[in-house]
Amino acid sequence: MTVIVRDFRAEDAEGFARIRHLALPYMLSTPQSVLHDVAHAHPDAYYRPLVAEEDGELIGTVQTGLVHDSPEPGQGYLNVYVHPERRGRGAGTLLVRVAEERLADVSATKLFSWVLDEPAHRAFAERRGYRASRPAHFLRLDLANRPLPPRPAPPAGVELRTAADFADDPRPLFELDAETMLDEPGDIDHEFADYGAWLKETWHHPLLSRELTSVAVVDGRPAAFSAARTDGGTRYGTVMTGTARAHRGRGLAKLAKSDSLHRARAAGLTEAFTGNDAGNGPMLAINKWFGYEICATEVHHVRELG
Template structure:
């Protein structure tokens, strides 16, 4: 019989929580240091909280809920994960109820969530009143198969570490406006962006590459590498006035070449299934689908 206890999550849980999350989400690129950094960096107005489920002292469930502070719409966000061997015991429901109560107490009316594509996850989301809004394709490529290419005249390829972070923030902010999703990520301050991306402990600013024209970064690809060799190109984007020139393909290729030099054997990337231009870039580089996640909204 399961001896279950659901309680508030604590910082000392982050190691076990990372192991659980990387098991439930097999293509996740995350580390204990990254989870800890995200918790510490979250602004007060996010009201972020965590919950843990224990079975006889072992962490078997993990959940979080917060206000999505990167969007001017300020929706709520929740996510619950349960170890496969501990499912069908009501843990997912217990964790979700705590998340929902927290967000309701904050007066949140729109709540977003992400699940795996498993049937059980979909049924749980539907049972809690969520509707499926988006499907994210997870693709992967062995970066050792990528051949380097020279930049065309007038374009310099530079590591993000060598660039002015303010200019990179402006590039990222504009590129994010055109990323498909239920809500726009359109309200990130420069200081918060520094914490969330530039200073994230898994971000490799030396391996991430930007295309620079006339001393202005106009396209970039951002790489995160977690301990154990998991890597993801977290964001690739181009300023609107510079699109259609192959710059996204150029910087992503250069970033993958750098990942191979780090000893990485698989780099994943996540894109909304309606994001045709980015999916074509990935296919050109040899990415192939390896999984998917689902986004949900309520109401």
């Protein structure tokens, strides 16, 4: 039996999403979202997903590209996932090697990879020259069986809306997303400056639920938000919750997230997922208040290319 690595093809989308779900069930992925990510990636990202195949069966995937929206050039990433029942066949090693070669070809000088905080996964990364950096947690909330705290009352002058209310002009949400991203803790700084790219990659993403994305509005402008995604079934995830700097300290992030969670439960969703940098104490405290529990931890690893 021979393992090969090749470029992703459209007909791989279902297998690609299935492997990601099996290897990392805390993140939402569907065939439609996989195809969307490939079709609408920014050209400067050089996004090139790869698959590992053994005798016609997909057994591994890697997402690889450049961090095009960072002020620091040359930062690449590769996130490898192998079917849990197909490990030990060399698929992960081959995926890493081919991805690193591709990234070197597009002038990457520093490579980042998320690695599950388990001995075998960390040893795999360390053997290939990656050193551990920042940890981050996946959190899960049982929406079906765990009661949610009551919605906080909006402060005076604050109105709750949804992203759907901004369908005619989502630019104010883009501006809020861009501002909050500047303060997101992590190894890589991001700067959202391309509204057109944001529309393609975020606003029109098939997992985004505009109806469940809650927005706290002050004087007609978005001041805080909690962006929600769903998989078309019963799973829900928040991918960003943040507040504009001028409005912090008023509980608006908690307000928006509470509204989104209550909407999600009323819509019949049963599992809620989110993720936080381990050093993001304020957001971890908010999620603990809602009843989220840590279900897994990843560690960001980095390797400098010579």
